[in-house]
Amino acid sequence: MSRQHDADAPGAGRVALAFGELFGSAPDGVWAAPGRVNLIGEHTDYNEGFVLPFALGHTARVAVALRPDGPPRLRAASLQGADPAGTGQAATAGRIAEAGLGQLEPAAVEPWARYVAGIIWALQQRGHHVPGVDVLLDSDVPSGAGLSSSAAIECAVALALDELLDLRMARQELVLLCQQAENVFVGAPTGILDQSASLLGTAGHALFLDCRSRDARQVPLDLAEHGLAILVIDTRVAHAHESGGYKDLVAACRRGAAALGVPALRDVGTERLAEARRILDADTFRRVRHIVTENQRVLDTVATLDTAGPRAIGPLLDASHASMRDDFGISCDELDAAVEAAQQAGALGARMTGGGFGGSAIAVVPVEDATAVAAAVRHRFAAEGYLAPDLFVVEPGDAARRIDR
Template sequence: MREAFAALFGAEPTGVWSAPGRVNLIGEHTDYNGGLALPFGIDRRTRVAVRLRDDDAVRVASGFAQGDGVIATRLDRALDAQGWSRYVLGAAHVLRRELGVEGTGFDALVASDVPVGVGVSSSAALESAVLVALVELWGLDADAHALIRIGQLVENEVVGAPTGTLDQSAVLLARRDHAVLLDFAAGSAEQVPLGFEAAGLEILVIDSLVRHDHATGGYGDRRRECEEAARIAGVGTLREIAPEAVEGWAARMPAAVHRRMRHVVTDTARAAQVAALVRAGRPREIGPILTDGHRSQRDDFEDSVPAIDAAVEVAVAAGALGARLTGGGFGGAAIALVDVAESTRIQAEVADAVEAAGHARPTVFAVHASQGARRDPEPAP
C-alpha cells in the first residue's frame, strides 16, 4: 500500500490504518429495537493509507475500484461523493461537523479483503478505518464510542441506510477471540471470550453471491414494521416485550408485524443464551441456537433468500454444529460453526450442494475473531 500510495500521490503515507469486517454471531435486527447482539470482528480488513495535505483538497483512490482512478474534491464538497467514496468523504464530513473542527485535506488509498455486500460489514470497516485515521491525524479527542455514533450518522445521513450501531460497535470494539455483547437499551458493550480456538472451532462464512443494499432494499421496510409493532404494543422499543408475552399480541396487530416482533424478541433471548454459554466455556453447545435463529429470520422476519436457506440446510447436514443467516439479510451470507478438523470438507460439500440445488456456487471461507480498528504497525526496515 505504501508503494502504491507513493506512486499515486508522489509521497509516502503518514501511516496505514485498518478496521475489520464483522460477523454477527446472533442477534439480528435487534440494534434498532433496543435488544442484544453478539458480533465479532473478523480477520479480513479494510486498510487506508493516509497523508494530510496543507490545503482543503481531498484525493481518494481504491484498490478494489481501480476503474474510478483518483477521485478529487474538497472537504466542503464531501457530500457530492458517489459510490464507494461516499464512505470515505462522508466519514470526513460527519467527523468535522460533529466535533466542530475544520480539519485539513488529505490523500487516501483504500485496499480491502472484506467482501462487499455479503453481510460482513464492509461499509463500517471502511468508515471506521477512515475515522480512526483522521482522528489521529487531525489531533482530535474522540473515543471508540464517539466514533460508533459518527459511523452510524454516515450510514443514515450520507449513504441513506437506516441502520443501527451494531456494525460500527463490532468493528471499533473488537478483540481477538472475543465477541462483543451489545445491549442497545443500556448502551453497554461487554467483551465475551468466545473460546473457539481452545475448543477447535471456527466460523465459516458462506457468501451466497446474492447482493443486497440496505439503502434501497427491504431493510427499511422491516424497520418500519418493528416500529409499528412497538407502537401498537405501547412500548418504546421491542426490548420491553418479554418473550412469554409475544403470543398475546398476535390478535392485536397485523400477522406480518407480529412475526417481526416475535423474531426480535426471541433473537434477543438467543443472544443472551449464546453469550452465557461461551462465557461458561461451552461454545460447542451454541450450534442449535444459531440454527434456531435462522428459522426465525426465514419464517418470522422473512429476510432470508433461497440460496441462504440452502446453505444453512446443507451446512448442518454436512456436520456443522449450527448455521444461520448473518447480517441484515435479503442476500449476503450465512455462517456455520464447524470443527476446524472438518472445516475443509464442509466448505467443499456446502459449495457443491448449494450449486447442485440450482443456486450460484457460493464462496466459502473461514474467519476468526480479530482486533478492532487501529493504526497498523510500521513495516520492518
C-alpha cells in the same frame, strides 16, 4: 477453502507504496479496520437490543494524508476494481474520486466513496475543521457479503482522521460518528453493531453489546480450544443496507413498538407476544416476534458460552436462522441452501449472518469436519445451479488499529 489471514500480513507497504504512486507523496499513515461476523443477534441493534458480533481478520486498510495547504477537497481511490463497499456500483481501481469539502453532499460523491466522505461530513457536523484529505483504500473484506465491508471503511477512516487531527475521541464516540455517517450521509438505517465490532473487538472473543446503554463485554470465544471452527459461506448474492427492503423492516419494527406502547422492541418480552399477535397485522407481528425472540437468543447464547462453551450454542444458531427466514423474511434460497447443507453435513449450528437479502451464512463445525461441510455446501450449490460460494474459516480478530508502525 482458506483460513482467515491477519490484516497485517500484506503489511502497510502495499497501500503506502500505491498511495505514493497515485498521489505523488507518502501518506501520513496507514490504518486498518476489520469486517465482522455477527454470531447471533440480527436486526436487534436498531431496536435497542442485544447483539454478539466478533471482528474478523479481513480488513479495510486506508493510507491517509492531510493536505492543509490546498483547497479543502477529498481525493479518494481504491485498489479494488470491484465494489469495495458493497454499493452495487464498482470503483475503478486507481481512479481518483474527488469532492469539495465546503458543502459536502452525498450526491456529489461516488457511491463507494460515500463511506469515506461520510466520516468527514460527520466530523464537520461536530464542529471539527477537516482540511483537504487524500485516501487510498485497500480491502479484503468481501463486499456485499454481509460482513460489513462498508463499516470497515468507515472505521478505518475515522480512526485515521481522529489521530491525524488530534481529536482524541473515545472509541465509543467513534462508533457513533461512523453510525451517523452511514445513517444520514449514506442513507442506510443501521444500528451500532457493525462499527462496534470493528472498533471494540478483541481477538479470541465475541462482543456482547447492549445497543441501548452501549455497555459492552468481551465474551470468550476460543474456538480452537474446543476443536471448533466457524465457516463463513459467502453466497455471492450481494445485498445493500440502503435498499428499500432494509428500510421497510426498520419501519415495521417502529410500527410494532408504537402499537405496543414502548420506545423500542427491546422493551417487549416474550410474555407479550400473545398480546402482539392480537393487535398487530400478521406481517408486523412476525417482524416483532423475530426481534423479541432474537434478543432472548442472544442472552441465551452469552449464558451458554459462559457456562457450557461454544459446542452448545448450535441449536440457538439454528433457531435464529429459522426466525430470520420465516418471521423476518430476510433470507434467500442460497442462504437457506447453505444453512441446510451445512447442518446435514455435520455442522453443530448454522445461520445466515448480516442484514440479509443475500450475503453470508456461518456454520459452527468441528475442525475435523470443516472440509466435508464445505464440500457439501459446494455440491448443494452446484446441484441447485447457484454461483459457486466462497468459503473460508474465521476466528475472532482484533479491532481497528494503525498498522504502519
